[in-house]
Amino acid sequence: MVHSLEKKALLICAVLFSSSLPAAPTASLYSTVFSILSYAKWNTAAPAVCAVNNPPLAQQLLINAPDHSNYRISAIQSNEIKTSACQILIFSTLSPKEEQYLLNTAATFPALSISTNNAECEIGSAFCLYKRSQNFAFKVNLESLTQARVHVDPRVLLLAKSVESSK
Template identity: 30%
Template sequence: MASAPAGATPASSASRRPLLRRWWPTLLGAMLALLPAVLPPAVTAQPAPQRTEQVARVVLSLLGYARWPVERETVRLCVDNGSRYSARLMEGGTLATGRPVQPRQVDVLADALNPGCDALYVGVMNEARRKRLSAELTGRPVLVIAEEDFECEVGSMFCLNIRESQVSFRVNLDTLSRSGVHVHPGVLQLGRRKGAPS
């Protein structure tokens, strides 16, 4: 068996390192540029202004049909700072009854909730945080509206289904009945109840 000539040694890993260092920034840049193409649109896209407006319209309508044990001149709406469709809600508004809505931003993932909320609009939460939030609000008259709680099982009373052209909602009657907040029966008929066929 013939041995290889002394000058023809295989390239060592040390000689390949400078090549990798030179091409690494380009490779990384290309990977980052392709990232939006492989992630789902919900992760990369900002909500369209018309959807944000539709969400606000539905939320304000739900608030307009709600009655709390103690009615105040204004409805105090706490808005989760992690929610996607909250920009228009943070502008406030006036209900059909003439009552103004006073929004306030909160961090539901980090803070215990201040009792100064008549309603709470939340974004995406994991199951553990949703259960903790439900425990915090048990027995308190706070109307909870979730933007992406498709199961609508723990803690949320109204769960929005946000699509391209419309916003619909589901109702969790159990959670709503335990809250002490009353909602007009006609609104409850409009929402697909938890457990009803889609």
């Protein structure tokens, strides 16, 4: 029944908000990623973060991870997604169509997806980071977020609404 209530709450949010919502900016790409992840509930104490096709990004995530975080951060190639145990997929080199294809064919859910190369956020990843002035912000793709099957605190959507209404 709780799962049913969560689905209903997410659907209500989907009706109230557009399918792609921007959220409050933060100073760095890495702080934005870890801020988003802090709103998610994981079924494991040490969720696996996988930077897809970008080993330098994985290295920077390791360097910039919050103190005392339990994330297991690694780099994988897109052809390894299906056999990986990634709860978080971070895309940075693929097109939105390529992201969507991999999410539909290779990802094992629950898995949250984040993109640094998908400014429109209409297809592909659930969260899409973009540069706004000197900061990073993100948009939420509600359809992909629902597909992810990861419980994400709805305050992320409220952040998006407050930024949208202040434009």
